[in-house]
Amino acid sequence: MRELSDVTYEVSDGTAVITIDRPDRMNSFRGQTVDELIYCFKTAWASKDVGVIILTGAGDRAFCAGGDVKERAETGSYGPTEWGTFEIERLHRMIRDVPKPVIAAVNGVAVGGGHVLHVLCDLSIAAEHARFGQSGPKVGSFDAGFGSAYLARVIGEKRARQLWYLCELIDAPTALSWGLVNEVTPAAELLSTAREWAAKINAKSPTALRFLKHSFNADTDHLSGLSHLAFDGLDVFSDTEEAAEGATAFAEKRAPDFTRFRR
Numbered sequence: 035m036r037e038l039s040d041v042t043y044e045v046s047d048g049t050a051v052i053t054i055d056r057p058d059r060m061n062s063f064r065g066q067t068v069d070e071l072i073y074c075f076k077t078a079w080a081s082k083d084v085g086v087i088i089l090t091g092a093g094d095r096a097f098c099a100g101g102d103v104k105e106r107a108e109t110g111s112y113g114p115t116e117w118g119t120f121e122i123e124r125l126h127r128m129i130r131d132v133p134k135p136v137i138a139a140v141n142g143v144a145v146g147g148g149h150v151l152h153v154l155c156d157l158s159i160a161a162e163h164a165r166f167g168q169s170g171p172k173v174g175s176f177d178a179g180f181g182s183a184y185l186a187r188v189i190g191e192k193r194a195r196q197l198w199y200l201c202e203l204i205d206a207p208t209a210l211s212w213g214l215v216n217e218v219t220p221a222a223e224l225l226s227t228a229r230e231w232a233a234k235i236n237a238k239s240p241t242a243l244r245f246l247k248h249s250f251n252a253d254t255d256h257l258s259g260l261s262h263l264a265f266d267g268l269d270v271f272s273d274t275e276e277a278a279e280g281a282t283a284f285a286e287k288r289a290p291d292f293t294r295f296r297r
């Protein structure tokens with residue numbers, strides 16, 4: 035294993051636990067976080083000691099608050115990366131493509147790009163206090179690829195549009211009733227429940243699971259093309275005054291004023 039600063043990785047009993055470890059920033063991701071997550075998923079993919087992967091966040095406040103908006107407001111980007119490119123789309127693909135089930139253990143708020151990460155996981159188990167939602171239009175961003183179209187597949191068009199247009203968080207019981215998560219547990223039991231589910235899955239045929247995961251994916255894999263277009267668009271949009279207004283307003287703890295950008 036290489037040295038990691040934003041993520042931790044540990045394996046026991048056939049299960050890899052990947053933890054986003056930036057609790058002072060609500061486990062939001064910067065470029066380096068994304069690079070390290072990709073590295074951990076690839077490591078788990080290649081390891082014969084791993085049958086199931088759990089993705090979670092450090093502490094009890096956040097699973098992941100999406101992109102690090104403070105970093106973006108300060109520097110105009112999500113910071114340096116290994117190859118000079120922000121690889122969030124590759125991470126999305128990695129979660130879908132890794133031929134082993136991925137369980138999101140949602141230990142707090144999952145919002146923005148952090149919400150997209152749990153949506154892309156095969157299964158989601160939430161702590162009772164977890165909250166869920168999208169925030170892009172409030173902070174000058176959007177995920178018009180898997181983050182919108184696949185979300186609509188999971189919870190339905192009306193609810194997906196509600197999350198994206200209103201940018202209000204929903205609680206764990208509502209997420210369960212919408213089919214956004216599989217199970218809600220007391221916070222203290224979250225990781226043990228995720229490990230129990232992983233143990234049950236690990237007792238099954240890995241080849242059968244591999245075929246099933248790819249079969250489930252096949253029906254929505256065309257959204258990859260949409261995702262490319264969406265991230266191309268986001269790249270262009272990110273350099274606009276309109277996007278900057280969202281990130282700056284968040285960093286300055288004020289409501290954004292987008293009125294001058296209406297067309």
Ligand SMILES: CC(C)(COP(=O)(O)OP(=O)(O)OC[C@H]1O[C@@H](n2cnc3c(N)ncnc32)[C@H](O)[C@@H]1OP(=O)(O)O)[C@@H](O)C(=O)NCCC(=O)NCCSC(=O)c1cc(O)c2ccccc2c1O
Nearest residue numbers: 059060062099100101102103104122143146147169173175
């Ligand atoms: C997450 C919250 C709902 C939590 O609210 P709460 O009231 O519980 O706590 P605070 O608001 O006081 O937050 C505590 C503390 O954490 C800091 N913080 C929170 N979120 C972030 C963040 N995303 N980045 C950096 N720092 C964050 C917050 O400022 C506080 O710090 P103090 O120093 O003041 O104590 C709420 O905080 C919230 O709504 N957060 C913002 C969520 C958000 O908008 N996320 C980013 C959306 S955009 C995105 O995710 C994104 C994804 C991509 O894949 C992209 C790809 C390509 C380009 C752009 C992308 C992109 O923008």
